[in-house]
Amino acid sequence: MQSAIEKLKIFEKNIEEKTQENRTSAWETRKTIGKLRKDIGKNKKHISDTRKKVNKLPYHKVEQWIINNQIGxxxxxxxxxxxxxxxxxxxxxxxxxxxxxxxxxxxxxxxxxxxxxxxxxxxxxxxxxxxxxxxxxxxxxxxxxxxxxxxxxxxxxxxxxxxxxxxxxxxxxxxxxxxxxxxxxxxxxxxxxxxxxxxxxxxxxxxxxxxxxxxxxxxxxxxxxxxxxxxxxxxxxxxxxxxxxxxxxxxxxxxxxxxxxxxxxxxxxxxxxxxxxxxxxxxxxx
Ligand SMILES: C[S@@+](CC[C@H](N)C(=O)[O-])C[C@H]1O[C@@H](n2cnc3c(N)ncnc32)[C@H](O)[C@@H]1O
The missing domain is CATH 3.40.50.150 (Vaccinia Virus protein VP39)
Known part of the structure; x- marks a missing residue:
């Protein structure tokens, strides 16, 4: 039969191991989030640049004119x-x-x-x-x-x-x-x-x-x-x-x-x- 102190030590060891695993996984998740944030930033810039280009196209300008003046x-x-x-x-x-x-x-x-x-x-x-x-x-x-x-x-x-x-x-x-x-x-x-x-x-x-x-x-x-x-x-x-x-x-x-x-x-x-x-x-x- 295991003594109470031995049981406690085993539990503490388990807790320590799991904590370490969580730390590693949290660190990796943080790294992934950082990369995703960077990608989102890049995509946002691409979308905004493309939107600016679209806004300059004649077809879009005509559409804007229609929205402002002749919505029907x-x-x-x-x-x-x-x-x-x-x-x-x-x-x-x-x-x-x-x-x-x-x-x-x-x-x-x-x-x-x-x-x-x-x-x-x-x-x-x-x-x-x-x-x-x-x-x-x-x-x-x-x-x-x-x-x-x-x-x-x-x-x-x-x-x-x-x-x-x-x-x-x-x-x-x-x-x-x-x-x-x-x-x-x-x-x-x-x-x-x-x-x-x-x-x-x-x-x-x-x-x-x-x-x-x-x-x-x-x-x-x-x-x-x-x-x-x-x-x-x-x-x-x-x-x-x-x-x-x-x-x-x-x-x-x-x-x-x-x-x-x-x-x-x-x-x-x-x-x-x-x-x-x-x-x-x-x-x-x-
Ligand atoms: C709906 S639009 C064009 C549809 C066609 N699928 C296209 O893509 O060219 C048809 C146009 O023909 C015009 N139309 C009809 N009879 C006409 C005529 N005798 N002289 C000039 N325009 C005419 C109408 O005013 C309308 O703007």
Whole structure:
């Protein structure tokens, strides 16, 4: 049988050992906490630096302006930059033909010509060389352009632009477009118009873009106001359930047919959870 003093000594030894273990573990935990604190500090600085950069971006500044001046448009503005809207615009810009593929046209005397509104550049230069194919700056029309973003920004990253005629019939959208243009200061001219179907001036354009086909009647109705053979890029969708969607289509063939695209250079579809978006790019004349 153990004496009471022996029991006491064993308990004291246990206590001493456990205390030592606790000390070691506390010291290690303190070390880990110190490291975590340092990491948190670093991450906090990274977050704050990134936030400062975001605050300087034009898209954020426009959003701030909307919050301060036109709060009713905030949801729509945020929707215009949502994943679905952004990927639809990226899709369009990615599929747009570029350079000679965009401008190439054979004029009446059989000479292949690169078309641009201001200049018609012959493919064969004075020395008889057929290369390079120079690009002229484009005259573009954007129909039902909403706030202009992010499409103008994306187009600017791919094409040489001379001028954009922008059509938007909603005044509140145009106020926000003005903010967007102020922030970006694009190096080309942008003229803003109201209803696309009300402009009866005859003009020559290189590219006509309508990403809002489901919101309006078919733009083929305006074909007679365009000289030459502009590239036409149209998107619409099969989201029939919304009142403002007055001209949806069931498939891309219907979009091509309704807009009488004769020379189709691209046709395709993009699936979203609630609908499919259709797009065709081509010419009104063969
Ligand atoms: C909701 S937005 C854009 C939706 C489309 N999914 C997009 O991303 O481009 C459609 C815009 O077309 C505009 N719109 C409709 N008919 C128009 C017309 N005839 N002329 C100019 N803008 C028009 C509307 O005011 C609206 O701002």
């Amino acid at each position: 448009s905030l949801e729509s503005y945020q929707d215009s930059l949502s994943h679905g809207q952004l990927s639809s615009k990226q899709w369009l810009v990615e599929k747009l033909p570029k350079g000679k593929d965009l401008y190439l046209e054979v004029i009446s005397d059989g000479t292949p010509t690169i078309l641009g509104y201001t200049q018609h550049l012959p493919l064969v230069n004075s020395e008889g060389n057929s290369d390079p194919y120079p690009e002229s700056s484009l005259y573009i029309e954007i129909i039902g352009g909403w706030f202009g973003c992010p499409l103008i920004d994306l187009l600017h990253s791919k094409l040489e632009i001379k001028k954009i005629d922008f059509y938007e019939k909603d005044k509140l959208c145009k106020t926000i477009l003005a903010q967007y243009l102020n922030q970006f200061e694009f190096p080309f001219e942008i003229s803003v118009f109201g209803d696309f179907f009300e402009r009866k001036e005859i003009r020559r354009r290189d590219l006509i873009i309508n990403t809002s086909g489901e919101h309006m009647e078919d733009i083929i109705k305006m074909k007679r106001y365009f000289k030459g053979n502009p590239v036409v890029a149209i998107q619409s969708n099969d989201y029939f359930g919304l009142d403002e969607h007055i001209n949806c289509v069931h498939n891309v063939e219907e979009l091509i047919e309704k807009n009488q695209i004769k020379n189709v250079v691209y046709k395709g579809e993009l699936d979203f959870p609630k609908y499919t978006r259709y797009m065709t790019i081509g010419h009104w004349y063969v």
